[in-house]
Amino acid sequence: MGSDPSVTTTAPSLLDLIGSTPLVELPRLSPTPSVRLYAKLEGQNPTGSIKDRVAKAMIEAAEASGELEPRRPLLEPTSGNTGISLALVAKLRGYPLTCVMPANVTEERRRMLRLYGAQIVDSPGEEGSNGAVRLALELAESDPSFFMPFQYANEANPRAHYEGTGAEIAAALDHVDVFIAGLGTGGTLMGAGARLRESFPQLVVAAAEPLPGDEVMGLRSLADGYVPPILDVSKLDRKLLVTNEESVAGLRLLLEREGIFAGVSSGAVIHATLRLAEELDEGVIVCVLADAGWKYLSADFWESKDVGAAMERSVWW
Amino acid sequence: MAAVRIPPTLRGEVGGLRELEARGDTVGAVIDDLVARYPPLAGQLYADGELASFVNVYLGGEDIRTLDGLETPVDDGETLILLPAMAGGSGGVRPHGV
Numbered sequence: 441m442g443s444d445p446s447v448t449t450t451a452p453s454l455l456d457l458i459g460s461t462p463l464v465e466l467p468r469l470s471p472t473p474s475v476r477l478y479a480k481l482e483g484q485n486p487t488g489s490i491k492d493r494v495a496k497a498m499i500e501a502a503e504a505s506g507e508l509e510p511r512r513p514l515l516e517p518t519s520g521n522t523g524i525s526l527a528l529v530a531k532l533r534g535y536p537l538t539c540v541m542p543a544n545v546t547e548e549r550r551r552m553l554r555l556y557g558a559q560i561v562d563s564p565g566e567e568g569s570n571g572a573v574r575l576a577l578e579l580a581e582s583d584p585s586f587f588m589p590f591q592y593a594n595e596a597n598p599r600a601h602y603e604g605t606g607a608e609i610a611a612a613l614d615h616v617d618v619f620i621a622g623l624g625t626g627g628t629l630m631g632a633g634a635r636l637r638e639s640f641p642q643l644v645v646a647a648a649e650p651l652p653g654d655e656v657m658g659l660r661s662l663a664d665g666y667v668p669p670i671l672d673v674s675k676l677d678r679k680l681l682v683t684n685e686e687s688v689a690g691l692r693l694l695l696e697r698e699g700i701f702a703g704v705s706s707g708a709v710i711h712a713t714l715r716l717a718e719e720l721d722e723g724v725i726v727c728v729l730a731d732a733g734w735k736y737l738s739a740d741f742w743e744s745k746d747v748g749a750a751m752e753r754s755v756w757w
Numbered sequence: 758m759a760a761v762r763i764p765p766t767l768r769g770e771v772g773g774l775r776e777l778e779a780r781g782d783t784v785g786a787v788i789d790d791l792v793a794r795y796p797p798l799a800g801q802l803y804a805d806g807e808l809a810s811f812v813n814v815y816l817g818g819e820d821i822r823t824l825d826g827l828e829t830p831v832d833d834g835e836t837l838i839l840l841p842a843m844a845g846g847s848g849g850v851r852p853h854g855v
Contacts, residue, residue, distance in 0.1 A: 651838070651840070666811065666841075666842060667810055667811060667842050673820075673822050673823075674822075676820075676822075676823055677823060678819065678823050679819065679820035679822065679823045680818055680819055680820075681815045681819070681820070681838065681840075
């Protein structure tokens with residue numbers, strides 16, 4: 441434990457400090473003492489998010505399969521946590537990384553990627569994230585030297601959570617009734633959910649997912665709907681939609697009551713956790729807080745009177 | 758009567774409305790009522806006679822796929838939300854055609 445100065449450890453590399461994140465109880469958020477809430481603090485990974493696990497696992501899997509030769513350039517369409525995690529792993533393992541992102545993403549993400557050493561290719565801002573994916577695919581096709589990890593379809597993503605996130609929770613607790621995480625690629629819910637079900641067969645696996653604002657929605661048709669290949673919705677027991685306002689209310693509650701400064705998806709996860717906690721008379725709920733709040737500090741919503749309007753134009757996780 | 762929230766992409770099919778009232782005691786019946794009044798919606802919501810995999814329907818904020826699907830009972834005054842399935846996890850990057 442960190443509180444015992446007689447126990448000191450060293451790690452050979454920052455990559456060896458990925459995972460084994462703390463699991464902390466949230467007694468001040470629990471509606472009743474017989475319902476115990478625990479949060480897995482993924483913001484304590486080296487680049488500050490759960491995606492460190494995924495980036496490391498995807499690169500190691502590609503190295504093991506022989507697909508990723510030394511110094512082969514990596515390419516990923518991303519402007520978020522996965523890009524930053526890949527940038528760290530790529531740097532330490534000796535791969536150049538190019539991230540394709542819309543020209544209008546926030547400067548703090550762009551700067552962070554540059555500082556980690558990633559190259560950035562801009563895709564047209566008005567095409568949003570679809571444009572970044574399209575351009576990345578074009579680049580990968582025209583230059584086969586690129587390796588694209590592609591977290592949405594990469595089995596190393598859920599496997600990282602099966603072997604890591606889920607196994608760590610199963611080792612830490614004698615019993616878990618409900619497991620809740622945010623729904624993005626589906627990696628955490630599929631991988632950790634499967635591992636926890638092995639230890640606790642009656643487990644309820646619950647997803648919190650974002651209700652985007654109209655402006656984001658307006659860019660997509662229903663036929664543009666996308667279900668990541670690694671996500672099997674039939675493995676989810678609950679799937680709860682959370683508004684941006686509810687997510688921010690969850691963030692504030694988490695900070696006020698428990699002193700945890702978390703990112704937007706964690707606010708949604710806390711909202712869903714409290715909703716499910718109300719349904720239980722007793723039990724243990726574990727939720728995953730995917731990142732910390734630092735990367736969102738410049739966002740307008742923290743002090744906005746109209747949170748919905750302040751968050752309308754972006755996808756937040 | 759249930760309220761049905763219409764995503765921006767479908768509002769053109771329903772005269773620009775953000776929300777509609779529809780009748781039915783199950784999710785399927787409510788959607789059928791909607792489609793009967795606005796037939797172009799059928800092609801957007803269904804594939805091979807079933808709710809298309811890329812369409813998500815929520816009742817009381819919960820995906821009907823984790824409830825009883827189209828058979829899920831709907832009480833008077835409840836709200837249905839229709840949304841395209843969206844992947845997150847990468848700062849809003851949503852692959853298409855991959």
